[in-house]
Amino acid sequence: MKMNKLKAVILIIDLSSMNFVIAGDSSVSGANAVSDAATNMLRGNAKFNVVATVLVLIFIGIVLYLFRLDRKMTKLEKQINQK
Amino acid sequence: MQSNSTGYKIIKIGSIVLILYVLIGGLFLPLKTGITGVNNGQLKSNELQTFSVDLYNPGSGFVAEKVILKHKNLVFQSQENQYNEAGYLNTKIKVVLGDTQHSQLFDVFVFGSSNVSPKQWMYFPDAVWIEKSKSDTGASNKIALSNLTSLVKQDVQSGFPNRPILNESIRNLLYHVPMWFSMMFLLLLSVIFAIKYLMKNHLRDDLWSESFIKIGILNGILGCVTGSSWASITWESWWPSDDPKLNGVAIGMFMYLAYLILRTSLKDPYQRARISSVYAILIYPIFMALIAIMPKLSADTLHPGSGGTVGFNKYDLDNTLRLFFYPAVIGWILFFLWISILRYRFETIKNKQIERDENE
Numbered sequence: 001m002k003m004n005k006l007k008a009v010i011l012i013i014d015l016s017s018m019n020f021v022i023a024g025d026s027s028v029s030g031a032n033a034v035s036d037a038a039t040n041m042l043r044g045n046a047k048f049n050v051v052a053t054v055l056v057l058i059f060i061g062i063v064l065y066l067f068r069l070d071r072k073m074t075k076l077e078k079q080i081n082q083k
Numbered sequence: 084m085q086s087n088s089t090g091y092k093i094i095k096i097g098s099i100v101l102i103l104y105v106l107i108g109g110l111f112l113p114l115k116t117g118i119t120g121v122n123n124g125q126l127k128s129n130e131l132q133t134f135s136v137d138l139y140n141p142g143s144g145f146v147a148e149k150v151i152l153k154h155k156n157l158v159f160q161s162q163e164n165q166y167n168e169a170g171y172l173n174t175k176i177k178v179v180l181g182d183t184q185h186s187q188l189f190d191v192f193v194f195g196s197s198n199v200s201p202k203q204w205m206y207f208p209d210a211v212w213i214e215k216s217k218s219d220t221g222a223s224n225k226i227a228l229s230n231l232t233s234l235v236k237q238d239v240q241s242g243f244p245n246r247p248i249l250n251e252s253i254r255n256l257l258y259h260v261p262m263w264f265s266m267m268f269l270l271l272l273s274v275i276f277a278i279k280y281l282m283k284n285h286l287r288d289d290l291w292s293e294s295f296i297k298i299g300i301l302n303g304i305l306g307c308v309t310g311s312s313w314a315s316i317t318w319e320s321w322w323p324s325d326d327p328k329l330n331g332v333a334i335g336m337f338m339y340l341a342y343l344i345l346r347t348s349l350k351d352p353y354q355r356a357r358i359s360s361v362y363a364i365l366i367y368p369i370f371m372a373l374i375a376i377m378p379k380l381s382a383d384t385l386h387p388g389s390g391g392t393v394g395f396n397k398y399d400l401d402n403t404l405r406l407f408f409y410p411a412v413i414g415w416i417l418f419f420l421w422i423s424i425l426r427y428r429f430e431t432i433k434n435k436q437i438e439r440d441e442n443e
Contacts, residue, residue, distance in 0.1 A: 042316045047316055050316055051110075051252055051258070054259055058305055058309060065301055069426065076436060079436060080436060
């Protein structure tokens, strides 16, 4: 089962449509079928989707910090320009 | 830290180059051949039954020489294996458990090769359930383990190792784990600068310490959310509460959040610097004990390198992963070090501006 990594990344971005193709192994031994939709999505593409999710989360974390720093900088700039 | 010094340039450029290397290599290098799952894995004994094994990246022309079901010393070999180019290996097997054995969960072992992969064993744990039939009496048709070539997987194919359960998610080793290494490194730096402040009473050392702790907390939060999503598919829980490492980290993060609250509650800068420096020095060893020593003492934990084992052993890292794991750790550490330095530089400018306003 070859998989397309670009497709995996697009799947992550296209969360709103919820029309995932689950190419992974959601039916391991048929015993513990995981009903949770989010977990099934993360399992897709032989569990590559979770790697894409992790990268997106790290990016969001860094961007949120940059936004905080940006806001503080704008405030300081205003203070300096008032003089 | 001067913004044009060589060290600063090494941190900036080095982190970008290493992270790019780790992102490109870590995402595009293929995974070795492996098993991702088993379909129709509930079989009856004493009858010829069919189940199929999902193979991942097997390459074209895969030929399975042997398919084995194994539970401890109970080993059964399949009668017929048919590989479908869609990635399925259809297997026919007749298991006779015999008088002495009960219904069991079996591990699946596949021995095969293709145009791209050499002959090797692949393995998937607890994949097939054999239900004992009423007609299943008499002697078992199990085979002796010595009839098989050793059940050790030979890693000769290039690419990341394809471990059962982990599969593609093994790449997270390059993104989730360095968050924790980076956090521990930055918090260690915060202790060093806190000690430096207590010795010399320069407020800038306190500012360094605070910057490292803030970015360390950012690392900790990132480590928690990435680890949580990884755990949801490999450990079947978003927060496996019986893992001592997770609980230790949760307590530790609250101790560092208390550091931030402590700072905001004190107004005099020298008093604030002194008290928070002492607090930062005190909580670091407690935090390390919670995330590094307690998991080792506990009997069972999910994280590798815990519960009696020492660090990463040969089952966690192979040579291909090592080629990316160490650059990943260094790259992410340098990257978050860079962000801490940016934060320190910004706060310095802000403090200078406040001083200037007060003098006017």
